Amino acid sequence: MQARLSLPLWIHPFEQVSAALCAKVASALAQAGLQADAAGSARSGGFGLALVDGVDAAVLERVRAMAAGASVLAIAVGAHPPPTADMWALLEAGAFDVLNWTDASGDATQVRARLERRDALQRLADSPEVRSTLVGASPAWRALVRSVVEVAAFTESPVLITGETGTGKDQVAQLIHRLGGRGELVVLDCTTLTPELAGSELFGHERGAFTGAASARDGAFALADGGVLFLDEVGELPLPLQAQLLRVLQEHTYKRIGSNTWQHSRFRLVCATNRSLEEDVANGRFRADLFHRIAAWRCRTPPLRERGDDVLPLARHFLALLAGPGASCEFDDAVREYLLLREYPGNVRELRQAVARLWYRHSGPGPITIGDLAPDERPARGAPASWPDVRFESAIRAAIDLRIGLARISQAAADIAIQLVLEQEGDNNQRAALRLGVTDRALQIRRKAWAEAH
Numbered sequence: 001m002q003a004r005l006s007l008p009l010w011i012h013p014f015e016q017v018s019a020a021l022c023a024k025v026a027s028a029l030a031q032a033g034l035q036a037d038a039a040g041s042a043r044s045g046g047f048g049l050a051l052v053d054g055v056d057a058a059v060l061e062r063v064r065a066m067a068a069g070a071s072v073l074a075i076a077v078g079a080h081p082p083p084t085a086d087m088w089a090l091l092e093a094g095a096f097d098v099l100n101w102t103d104a105s106g107d108a109t110q111v112r113a114r115l116e117r118r119d120a121l122q123r124l125a126d127s128p129e130v131r132s133t134l135v136g137a138s139p140a141w142r143a144l145v146r147s148v149v150e151v152a153a154f155t156e157s158p159v160l161i162t163g164e165t166g167t168g169k170d171q172v173a174q175l176i177h178r179l180g181g182r183g184e185l186v187v188l189d190c191t192t193l194t195p196e197l198a199g200s201e202l203f204g205h206e207r208g209a210f211t212g213a214a215s216a217r218d219g220a221f222a223l224a225d226g227g228v229l230f231l232d233e234v235g236e237l238p239l240p241l242q243a244q245l246l247r248v249l250q251e252h253t254y255k256r257i258g259s260n261t262w263q264h265s266r267f268r269l270v271c272a273t274n275r276s277l278e279e280d281v282a283n284g285r286f287r288a289d290l291f292h293r294i295a296a297w298r299c300r301t302p303p304l305r306e307r308g309d310d311v312l313p314l315a316r317h318f319l320a321l322l323a324g325p326g327a328s329c330e331f332d333d334a335v336r337e338y339l340l341l342r343e344y345p346g347n348v349r350e351l352r353q354a355v356a357r358l359w360y361r362h363s364g365p366g367p368i369t370i371g372d373l374a375p376d377e378r379p380a381r382g383a384p385a386s387w388p389d390v391r392f393e394s395a396i397r398a399a400i401d402l403r404i405g406l407a408r409i410s411q412a413a414a415d416i417a418i419q420l421v422l423e424q425e426g427d428n429n430q431r432a433a434l435r436l437g438v439t440d441r442a443l444q445i446r447r448k449a450w451a452e453a454h
């Protein structure tokens with residue numbers, strides 16, 4: 001019997017799974033040091049094992065609900081292996097893996113290893129260091145953070161970070177360096193690499209190698225030895241330099257300019273770009289072989305409009321940084337609403353600058369108010385509210401994250417609108433229909449269908 005693993009672990013057997021199969025799984029798990037809570041209902045938080053025998057819409061819905069609040073591993077325990085389509089469906093519903101234990105016979109150490117890895121990932125993603133560097137709790141952002149933590153702490157692989165300007169690519173690169181626990185972080189901005197300077201910047205040079213080379217100098221490959229080389233805006237790298245970089249990545253050797261001696265350098269490569277490198281490869285602007293080398297692992301930083309729920313937490317984070325330790329300052333309701341409704345083409349950088357401008361215009365105690373907005377930033381008076389706005393988008397995103405289909409989303413939006421207008425119009429069908437722009441009869445039919453379905 002293996003030493004006990006201390007994890008909040010529960011088992012949820014679906015209806016089709018017999019008590020005998022469930023007991024068999026529990027006893028195998030106990031042998032591997034996994035003490036799960038008595039079989040029964042799923043809980044929020046911790047780790048859950050969903051025992052399934054057959055997958056249908058109801059099972060998927062339940063797994064989805066469980067996975068929204070816990071890390072769920074699905075185990076197929078039926079008499080026959082499930083079709084692969086069902087296994088994919090469980091994964092899509094939010095299970096982090098799907099194991100096939102026909103007749104509940106399987107290797108429990110396999111479960112233990114997966115839980116240990118997932119737990120280590122989760123702890124790191126929740127650590128104060130990570131949370132204070134990559135602020136945000138929206139599902140899209142948390143998925144990115146898990147991926148960053150995984151690549152940083154568990155692999156040596158080159159990483160390509162893609163995303164629009166100001167979405168935090170640089171921030172992610174720095175975190176990968178810190179979590180990897182390797183030497184120096186050497187940053188090269190590829191937009192500044194002119195063909196004349198690039199050779200020396202990357203490879204270094206010997207004294208007298210060219211006019212003006214008064215002394216020998218190390219280049220980025222030498223400086224990054226044992227550490228991380230971060231190539232920012234890698235999509236801007238001129239083609240001749242791409243060829244040279246490829247050789248260093250393949251051989252880990254290079255020559256300083258003016259030298260015939262091969263030097264070795266072992267570094268981890270992290271690249272970032274806001275270009276679509278796939279398109280650049282397709283039109284010959286970027287070498288395909290280099291692309292596949294640098295993109296062994298990919299992380300995409302989502303734009304702020306895809307994570308509207310993070311706007312206020314980020315704004316508060318930046319305000320707290322400006323106010324300094326111990327000081328507390330808040331936004332009042334109108335400013336919060338302004339920040340939520342505003343658009344951010346420059347993403348988090350733009351939000352940070354907007355908060356800074358508010359802070360510097362603000363004086364005295366009390367919350368930040370709309371008077372702290374610079375006149376040219378105030379929304380035009382009387383301008384019609386833009387709709388759909390970020391709040392609407394964020395509600396829809398939550399539904400999409402729960403993998404709810406278009407038909408249900410449209411239906412729910414219409415139902416909610418009807419209910420609200422009926423409330424406001426004192427249940428008067430005619431007036432409600434007028435306001436909603438439908439016929440009296442169409443609204444009656446819809447209400448009847450709704451009443452029958454509930």
Ligand SMILES: Nc1ncnc2c1ncn2[C@@H]1O[C@H](COP(=O)(O)OP(=O)(O)OP(=O)(O)O)[C@@H](O)[C@H]1O
Nearest residue numbers: 133134135164165166167168169170171274348349
């Ligand atoms: N999730 C985040 N949590 C805290 N700060 C963030 C986050 N994302 C971005 N920032 C802040 O926003 C600003 C822009 O981030 P960063 O420079 O990393 O973006 P970028 O994607 O590298 O931009 P560019 O493509 O223009 O180089 C920085 O001040 C950074 O501190």
